[in-house]
Amino acid sequence: MDDVIIIGGSFAGLAAALQLGRARRKVTVLDTGLPRNRFAGHSHGLLGHDHKPPLDILAEARQQLARYPTVKLVNARADSISGTIDNFSVLTGDGESLGARRLILSYGVADQMPNVPGFAESWGTSIVPCPYCDGFEVAGQHWGLVWSGPPSHNYVRLYHDWTDTLTVFADGHDIPPDIRADLARRNIPVVDGRITEIARHGGHNATVKLDTGPNASVDILFAHPCNKPSASLHESLGLATVNTPLGIALKVDERRETSTPGIYAAGDLANALMASVTTAISHGATAGISAQQSMLV
Ligand SMILES: Cc1cc2nc3c(=O)[nH]c(=O)nc-3n(C[C@H](O)[C@H](O)[C@H](O)COP(=O)(O)OP(=O)(O)OC[C@H]3O[C@@H](n4cnc5c(N)ncnc54)[C@H](O)[C@@H]3O)c2cc1C
Numbered sequence: 001m002d003d004v005i006i007i008g009g010s011f012a013g014l015a016a017a018l019q020l021g022r023a024r025r026k027v028t029v030l031d032t033g034l035p036r037n038r039f040a041g042h043s044h045g046l047l048g049h050d051h052k053p054p055l056d057i058l059a060e061a062r063q064q065l066a067r068y069p070t071v072k073l074v075n076a077r078a079d080s081i082s083g084t085i086d087n088f089s090v091l092t093g094d095g096e097s098l099g100a101r102r103l104i105l106s107y108g109v110a111d112q113m114p115n116v117p118g119f120a121e122s123w124g125t126s127i128v129p130c131p132y133c134d135g136f137e138v139a140g141q142h143w144g145l146v147w148s149g150p151p152s153h154n155y156v157r158l159y160h161d162w163t164d165t166l167t168v169f170a171d172g173h174d175i176p177p178d179i180r181a182d183l184a185r186r187n188i189p190v191v192d193g194r195i196t197e198i199a200r201h202g203g204h205n206a207t208v209k210l211d212t213g214p215n216a217s218v219d220i221l222f223a224h225p226c227n228k229p230s231a232s233l234h235e236s237l238g239l240a241t242v243n244t245p246l247g248i249a250l251k252v253d254e255r256r257e258t259s260t261p262g263i264y265a266a267g268d269l270a271n272a273l274m275a276s277v278t279t280a281i282s283h284g285a286t287a288g289i290s291a292q293q294s295m296l297v
Contacts, residue, residue, distance in 0.1 A: 001099040001100060001101065002022065002026045002027060002028050002098065002099065002100040002101075002102065003025040003026045003027060003101055003102065003295060004016075004020055004025060004026075004027045004100055004101070004103070004104060004106040004288075004291050004292075005027070005028050005029075005030065005078075005088065005090050005098055005100040005102075005103055005104075006026075006027060006028070006029040006030070006101045006103075006106060006269040007030050007081075007090070007103065007104070007105050007106065007107050007231070007233065008030075008031060008105065008107035008108055008230070008267065008269070009029040009030065009031030009062075009073060010031065010035040010036075010058060010106070010107075010108060010267070011035070011057075011058070011061075011106075011267060011277045011280040011281050011284065012106035012266040012268075012269075012279070012280040012281065012283055012284035012287070013029055013031065013104065013106035013266070013267070013269050013284060014029065014058070014061045014062065014065060014283030014284070015266075015280070015281040015282075015283075015285045015288065016104050016106065016179050016264075016266060016284040016285065016287045016288030016291070017029050017065055017068075017071050017073075017288065018061075018064070018065060018068075018071075018285070018288070019097025019285050019288035019289050019292065020070075020071070020288045020291065020292055021065060021067075021068030021070055021071040021188045022068065022111075023289075023292045024070055025070060025292055025295075026070045027028075027070060027071045027072065027151035028072045028074055028100070029071065029072070029073045029074065029075050030074050030077065030078045030090070030092060030180075031073065031074070031075060031076075031109060032075070032076075032077045033075065034058075034059060034230070035054060035055075035108065036081040036108050036109065036110070036132060036268060036275075037054045037113065037124070037133075037277070038055065038124075038127075039123050039125070039272060040054060040124040040125075040133070040134075041053060041124075041125070042054075043133070043277055044132070044133050044134065044136065044137075044275060045132055045277070045278060046277045046278055046281070047278070052224050054184045054277075057277075074092075076092040076093055076094050076096070077092060077093035077231075078091070078092060078107075078187075078231065078233060079091050079093050080233070080236065081103065081233050081236065081237060084100075084260075084261075084262065085101070085102070085260075085261045085262030086262065087099065087101070088101070088102070088262065088263075090103070101262070101295060102263070102264065102291040102294065102295065103262065103263045103264070104263075104264045104265070104266060104284075104287045104288065104291060105233065105234060105250065105263065105264070105265040105266075105269060105270075106257070106265065106266045106267045106280075106284060106287070107229065107230045107231045107233070107269055108229075108230045108267055108268045108269055109227040109228060109229055109230060109247065109268045109269060109275075110227060110228060110229075110230045111123065111129075111225050111226075111227045112225050112226045112227060112228060113225060114225060116195055116196065116197060116198060116201065117150050117196075117197045117198070118197050118198035118199055118206075119198050119211055119223075121198075121200065122198050122200050122206055123226070124219070125145075125200065125203075125204060126158065126198065126200045126201075126203075126204050126205065126206035126220060126240050127198065127206065127219065127220075127221045127222075127223050128221075128222060128223075129222065129223065129224055129225075129228075130237050130276070131158060131159060131161075131162055131222070131277070132276065134220070135159075135162040136162070136203075137204075138162075138163075138165055138204055138219055138220045139162045139163060140164075140165075141161075141163060141165065141219035141220065142163070142165045142166075142167070142210060142217075142219045143159060143162070143163050143165065143166050143167070143218060143219065143220055143221070143222060144166070144167050144168075144169055144206075144216070144218035144220070144221040144222065145166060145167070145168050145169065145221075145222050145223075145252065146158070146169050146171050146221060146222070146223035146224070147168055147169060147170050147171055147173045147175060147194065148173070148223070148224050149173065149177075149245075151224075151245050152168075152224070153179050153182070154221075155222065155224075156168070156182075156183065156186065156188060160186075160220070164187075166188050167188070167189050167191060167216060167218060168183060168188055168189070168190045168191065169190075169191050169195060169208055169216070169221075170190055170193070170208075171189065171193075171194055171195050172178075172193075172194045173191060183246025191208075191210065191216055192212060193210040193211050193212030193213075194210065194211045194212075195208055195209070195210060196209050196210060196211050197209040198221070203221055204220040205217065205219055205220075206218060206220070206221050206277060208221065211217075224245075224246060225246075226246050226247050227246050227247045227268075228247050228248070228271055229247075229248070229250075230269075234265075234269075237260055237263065238259075238260075239251070239259050239260055239263065239265075240258070240259035240281055241259045242272050244272045244273075249268075249269065249270050249271055249272040250269055250270040251270075252264070252265050252266075252270045252289060253292060255287075255290035256283055256286050256287035256290055257290060257294075258270075260266075262294070264284040264287040264290055265287065266280065266284040266286070266287040267280040267283060267284060268280060270283065271283065
């Protein structure tokens with residue numbers, strides 16, 4: 001039996017494995033190799049790894065983990081979980097049954113692409129979610145924002161630190177008159193109508209096609225589609241969740257323990273606020289250390 005099974009071996013899961021491996025705990029990491037930022041050419045904002053392809057950062061992390069003889073990285077999906085603290089079982093997609101005293105869930109979230117031709121194909125290049133991740137490279141250029149409700153107003157204020165040229169695409173949303181007045185005061189045009197297609201032109205540039213016409217071109221488009229956990233294992237376990245503006249997150253305490261003793265969660269799956277590689281790594285390391293310290297005799 002392992003001390004810990006980690007489900008999801010990306011930034012959060014590997015950070016947990018590193019702490020556990022250094023504490024000489026026996027760990028299996030199950031991973032299906034689909035990190036959320038795999039669509040992006042470069043990852044930004046992680047100290048020491050800025051502007052590197054995300055898959056390169058993960059490959060280097062896996063290489064470094066090879067030093068630790070008690071850490072096993074397995075390319076497999078976790079399909080189901082049963083048991084309680086000190087005696088959990090995980091069934092993999094390959095039909096293997098694994099046992100562990102603690103679990104760390106770090107299987108991330110999946111962004112739900114709207115049914116708009118070209119949107120999914122542009123995700124991570126012409127359409128991005130986060131100015132901290134991608135804003136610097138397109139600072140001062142013409143940005144577009146796909147409106148997704150009242151929280152979008154905060155993005156308008158945020159984006160001012162990167163550009164003075166912003167166009168809002170209402171995309172069928174009814175933007176209230178007081179917000180429209182504020183946008184007008186900031187010289188931000190609002191394009192009404194629904195987005196029917198996104199046409200990419202290489203680089204970040206995109207043309208936004210609308211049902212009301214005419215089309216509008218921007219240097220980059222920011223959008224915030226809803227997301228959902230990449231697996232439903234937490235549902236079968238009945239773990240408590242919290243609502244976020246874009247979906248749900250697992251509820252955890254400051255040690256990253258979920259509502260079920262012995263099960264910890266880290267990364268975007270349990271991050272109700274700012275999802276990033278840096279926070280995923282920080283929370284993953286905390287989850288690993290918390291799981292290890294919970295087993296001290
Ligand atoms: C387009 C885009 C660009 C981004 N750019 C940046 C950036 O520049 N800088 C930054 O800091 N952040 C960026 N982010 C955010 C960043 O991607 C996430 O915060 C980060 O990936 C979260 O790490 P994680 O380990 O929680 O989850 P993930 O990286 O999503 O990893 C989850 C892992 O779990 C695996 N998995 C899922 N289900 C199972 C299962 N049942 N069994 C086993 N394994 C499973 C998946 O295959 C995956 O490998 C970006 C996000 C997007 C969408």
